[in-house]
Amino acid sequence: MDILELKAREIRHKIINKEISARDVVDAYIEHIEYVDNDINAYITVDKEGARAQADKIDEKLANGEPLGRLVGIPIAIKDNIVTKDMKTTCGSKMLENYMSPFDATVVEIIKKEDGIIIGKTNMDEFAMGSSTEKSYFGPTKNPLDLNRVPGGSSGGSAAAVASKQAAIALGSDSGGSVRQPASFCGLVGLKASYGRISRYGLIALANTLDTIGILAKDTEDAAFMLSVLAGYDEKDPTTVDMPLELDNLDMDLKDVKVGIPKELFELEMEDIVRENIEKIIQLIKDKGGRVEELSLPNLKYAYESYLILLSAEASGNLARYDGLRYGHRAKEYKSLDELYIKSRTEAFGDEVKRRIMLGTHVLREGNREEYYLQALKVRSLIIKDFEEAFKKVDLLISPTSPSLPFNLASKVKNPKEMYEADLFTVPVNLAGLTAISVPLYNDITLPIGLQIIGDKFREEDVLKFGLAIERLVK
Amino acid sequence: MSYKTIVGLEIHVELMTKTKIFCNCANEFGGEANSHCCPVCLGLPGAIPRLNKRVLEYAIKAGIAFNSDISKFIKMDRKNYFYADLVKGYQTSQDDTPICSGGYIELELDEGVKKIGLNRIHIEEDTGKSVHTEDETLLDYNRAGVPLIEIVTKPEINSGEEARVFLERLKATLEYIEVSDCKMEEGSLRCDVNVNVVDRETGQKTNITEIKNLNSFRSVARAIDYEVDRHIDLLKKGQNTEKETRRWDEVNGETVVMREKGDASDYRYALEGDIPPFTLDDAFIEEIRKSMPELPHEKKARFMDQYDLNDYDAGVLTATRDLANFYEETVKYIDDAKLVSNWIMGDVLRGLKDEDLEIDSLKFDAKALADLLTLVKEDKINNNTAKKVLREMFETGKDPNSIVKERGLIQISDEGALEGIVEEVLAENEQSIIDYKNGKDRALGFLVGQVMKKTRGKANPQLVNKLILEKINNM
Numbered sequence: 001m002d003i004l005e006l007k008a009r010e011i012r013h014k015i016i017n018k019e020i021s022a023r024d025v026v027d028a029y030i031e032h033i034e035y036v037d038n039d040i041n042a043y044i045t046v047d048k049e050g051a052r053a054q055a056d057k058i059d060e061k062l063a064n065g066e067p068l069g070r071l072v073g074i075p076i077a078i079k080d081n082i083v084t085k086d087m088k089t090t091c092g093s094k095m096l097e098n099y100m101s102p103f104d105a106t107v108v109e110i111i112k113k114e115d116g117i118i119i120g121k122t123n124m125d126e127f128a129m130g131s132s133t134e135k136s137y138f139g140p141t142k143n144p145l146d147l148n149r150v151p152g153g154s155s156g157g158s159a160a161a162v163a164s165k166q167a168a169i170a171l172g173s174d175s176g177g178s179v180r181q182p183a184s185f186c187g188l189v190g191l192k193a194s195y196g197r198i199s200r201y202g203l204i205a206l207a208n209t210l211d212t213i214g215i216l217a218k219d220t221e222d223a224a225f226m227l228s229v230l231a232g233y234d235e236k237d238p239t240t241v242d243m244p245l246e247l248d249n250l251d252m253d254l255k256d257v258k259v260g261i262p263k264e265l266f267e268l269e270m271e272d273i274v275r276e277n278i279e280k281i282i283q284l285i286k287d288k289g290g291r292v293e294e295l296s297l298p299n300l301k302y303a304y305e306s307y308l309i310l311l312s313a314e315a316s317g318n319l320a321r322y323d324g325l326r327y328g329h330r331a332k333e334y335k336s337l338d339e340l341y342i343k344s345r346t347e348a349f350g351d352e353v354k355r356r357i358m359l360g361t362h363v364l365r366e367g368n369r370e371e372y373y374l375q376a377l378k379v380r381s382l383i384i385k386d387f388e389e390a391f392k393k394v395d396l397l398i399s400p401t402s403p404s405l406p407f408n409l410a411s412k413v414k415n416p417k418e419m420y421e422a423d424l425f426t427v428p429v430n431l432a433g434l435t436a437i438s439v440p441l442y443n444d445i446t447l448p449i450g451l452q453i454i455g456d457k458f459r460e461e462d463v464l465k466f467g468l469a470i471e472r473l474v475k
Numbered sequence: 476m477s478y479k480t481i482v483g484l485e486i487h488v489e490l491m492t493k494t495k496i497f498c499n500c501a502n503e504f505g506g507e508a509n510s511h512c513c514p515v516c517l518g519l520p521g522a523i524p525r526l527n528k529r530v531l532e533y534a535i536k537a538g539i540a541f542n543s544d545i546s547k548f549i550k551m552d553r554k555n556y557f558y559a560d561l562v563k564g565y566q567t568s569q570d571d572t573p574i575c576s577g578g579y580i581e582l583e584l585d586e587g588v589k590k591i592g593l594n595r596i597h598i599e600e601d602t603g604k605s606v607h608t609e610d611e612t613l614l615d616y617n618r619a620g621v622p623l624i625e626i627v628t629k630p631e632i633n634s635g636e637e638a639r640v641f642l643e644r645l646k647a648t649l650e651y652i653e654v655s656d657c658k659m660e661e662g663s664l665r666c667d668v669n670v671n672v673v674d675r676e677t678g679q680k681t682n683i684t685e686i687k688n689l690n691s692f693r694s695v696a697r698a699i700d701y702e703v704d705r706h707i708d709l710l711k712k713g714q715n716t717e718k719e720t721r722r723w724d725e726v727n728g729e730t731v732v733m734r735e736k737g738d739a740s741d742y743r744y745a746l747e748g749d750i751p752p753f754t755l756d757d758a759f760i761e762e763i764r765k766s767m768p769e770l771p772h773e774k775k776a777r778f779m780d781q782y783d784l785n786d787y788d789a790g791v792l793t794a795t796r797d798l799a800n801f802y803e804e805t806v807k808y809i810d811d812a813k814l815v816s817n818w819i820m821g822d823v824l825r826g827l828k829d830e831d832l833e834i835d836s837l838k839f840d841a842k843a844l845a846d847l848l849t850l851v852k853e854d855k856i857n858n859n860t861a862k863k864v865l866r867e868m869f870e871t872g873k874d875p876n877s878i879v880k881e882r883g884l885i886q887i888s889d890e891g892a893l894e895g896i897v898e899e900v901l902a903e904n905e906q907s908i909i910d911y912k913n914g915k916d917r918a919l920g921f922l923v924g925q926v927m928k929k930t931r932g933k934a935n936p937q938l939v940n941k942l943i944l945e946k947i948n949n950m
Binding site: 099 | 514517518519520521522523525526553555557559562563564565614741743744745746747748749750751
């Protein structure tokens with residue numbers, strides 16, 4: 001048996017049945033990480049000792065017949081913008097190069113409590129700003145399917161870790177597509193939960209109204225399994241809610257589902273191969289008796305600009321706390337408080353971070369605020385209404401996750417606008433706080449294409465069921 | 476020439492909730508530096524604020540007390556600026572949707588009642604404190620996240636004295652409704668002043684000066700008077716003031732330039748994404764309305780009615796909640812509202828003033844005062860004796876009955892006991908009897924005094940008076 005091939009839920013099962021030990025699992029993963037990660041650079045930090053200690057603890061519990069948690073022995077990678085007490089949390093930035101959080105994120109607490117094994121912290125675009133994981137202070141992550149290509153981003157480290165079998169499952173964050181797009185690029189399932197489904201406490205904020213924690217998994221059932229453990233109200237994050245989540249049976253007959261094709265998304269530019277494959281899957285769904293209809297969400301045309309304005313505005317505020325005073329990078333020499341701020345931030349933030357801070361500052365300035373920020377908030381309400389209308393007519397919406405195949409390393413870093421366009425299909429979901437999943441559609445050139453399935457808020461079971469049906473259909 | 480003074484105030488009041496506005500840290504003044512802090516009030520990466528319901532309740536109480544409109548819609552905003560005492564690079568406050576709008580406070584001035592309008596009351600978090608030593612600045616974040624309300628008046632105050640009376644009224648009310656202790660010396664009430672003057676004839680206005688660093692209501696009045704003179708002098712010289720912020724220098728009794736306002740700050744207000752806007756239930760506000768304690772003016776009206784007090788006395792007795800409570804408590808034990816009011820307005824307040832004490836630091840309670848006044852009322856001691864006993868109560872806190880007993884001060888109201896002494900005195904002072912009979916009324920006072928002297932003040936003077944007259948008339 002190859003441990004690295006096991007799905008997350010299978011690892012748990014095999015440990016509980018004593019077919020393998022937790023230590024076996026961790027040793028196999030660490031050996032593999034040591035072997036491959038020099039080439040891939042999925043991890044910023046790997047906690048070998050911590051992972052081994054946790055594995056031994058689990059094996060001991062098992063030997064003593066003590067009750068075990070739901071994530072027993074599963075090696076989990078965590079994006080480096082989710083805080084951990086035991087490992088530094090860098091956000092892929094020089095600013096937090098050595099930052100140790102005094103507390104664990106709620107999801108980390110849950111994983112520990114449920115006997116999961118946090119094996120390391122993964123690379124990411126600095127402060128989650130990017131779509132290729134090339135904007136990390138710790139160097140780019142490479143796509144395990146083709147080392148000349150990017151893994152997507154900003155959760156590219158988490159995606160690459162799972163795709164290269166350096167973790168059984170991983171957590172990322174998704175504020176505009178940062179889980180779904182890397183899932184698409186690395187041939188994984190990427191689940192973005194509804195805003196409020198998984199606690200954000202301990203997720204370092206990029207844009208508070210858009211940020212969600214997401215799951216990168218080998219298949220839909222693993223994603224569903226992880227979601228069932230992480231979901232729920234957390235008093236530390238008042239934006240969470242306890243909404244019903246029924247994931248025990250994910251079987252679905254495609255005949256029972258009504259799928260919408262948002263006209264505005266299909267009018268966007270996309271690579272021919274993407275369009276062909278998406279059209280092929282739509283035909284397949286129809287062939288299986290699924291009802292598919294085109295519909296219009298007119299305000300999606302303005303989604304991207306609104307998203308960029310709101311994200312930048314919120315980010316410029318969120319990143320103001322990194323001033324070099326209490327933690328994080330501080331310039332060595334300064335003559336005044338202002339100089340301390342300016343030098344520390346100039347030295348420690350990368351270009352993309354600076355660009356978005358400037359953009360966010362610009363759209364909030366007096367004289368611009370009305371025209372940009374407040375206008376974007378209005379558009380956001382309209383987009384939410386468009387989705388509400390759409391979900392009165394259909395159960396789900398589908399589109400490509402990304403307009404392109406994984407692109408080559410360094411091919412877009414010089415052109416921010418082109419890079420931003422990688423998120424065109426994913427950002428509307430964040431604006432409306434919905435749930436969505438990206439499932440891989442394989443094609444004849446071996447690089448994966450992701451199908452995005454969008455569900456209504458708190459309808460994770462719908463997207464997971466449909467995702468599983470697609471998975472079965474394409475295999 | 477005549478000038479009109481125009482003053483508006485901005486008052487920050489710390490609310491005395493048990494915990495801070497967004498976390499469970501204790502809201503206490505002082506304490507070891509940085510000991511009342513947690514990831515939330517320190518704004519650490521990944522922390523999420525939770526709005527304290529009590530803060531809404533207290534702010535609404537203040538709004539009700541000041542006749543404001545209460546907004547059911549609650550939205551928090553970020554006010555962006557950099558400063559060392561500001562942990563997040565923004566202060567979470569309210570921009571365009573203050574919890575309370577409008578309202579007024581009525582002032583009783585010599586020339587009559589005047590209403591001072593309020594613009595708004597909003598809630599926000601306090602910042603930390605910079606502690607400057609000779610060669611470094613230290614930061615204490617215990618105060619970071621302490622809840623504040625900011626009360627902004629309309630520019631309807633027309634003198635330093637009016638500002639002082641306004642602040643007294645404001646403080647009394649906030650203390651009455653128990654939302655703040657309003658201690659300017661501890662910074663739980665802070666006041667900034669905006670002042671300018673208008674030439675009544677030409678209509679020419681000076682530019683508004685903002686005054687900060689005001690440490691007492693008296694400084695507020697003095698600073699306004701100083702500024703008004705400065706503004707008028709400049710106008711007379713054909714000049715104008717600068718639009719600037721000045722600092723009050725208490726020692727030299729003058730204002731000095733702190734910073735020029737040329738480049739007005741742009742706070743780039745943005746929504747606080749971690750606290751999604753919400754709407755309060757009517758029931759929540761109604762509950763607060765129902766539980767509102769009696770306000771100063773209501774209490775005053777009731778005192779006039781219930782205890783038959785005149786306007787002035789009722790005003791004095793209800794000036795603070797503690798004094799009013801002390802009065803009512805005393806009246807509970809002795810059913811003579813007028814007697815109690817005379818004594819509290821007289822000797823009790825005088826005693827407090829002499830020793831520079833507040834009513835709550837008295838060594839005796841209302842029951843003790845009532846006991847003392849009962850002795851007076853039952854003619855067991857006379858007024859002069861009672862004053863002496865009260866002084867001893869101020870010093871030792873002993874109960875009046877014990878004092879009277881220990882010192883043998885019980886008034887002699889027994890005719891039989893006094894008769895002998897009266898006869899003795901008359902026998903010794905024949906000349907006075909003749910004088911009295913010749914129409915010199917003063918002689919009677921002398922005779923009474925002699926009896927009092929022989930009884931060491933214990934005789935009931937009215938009774939002595941009566942007995943002497945009877946004897947003389949029978950002679």
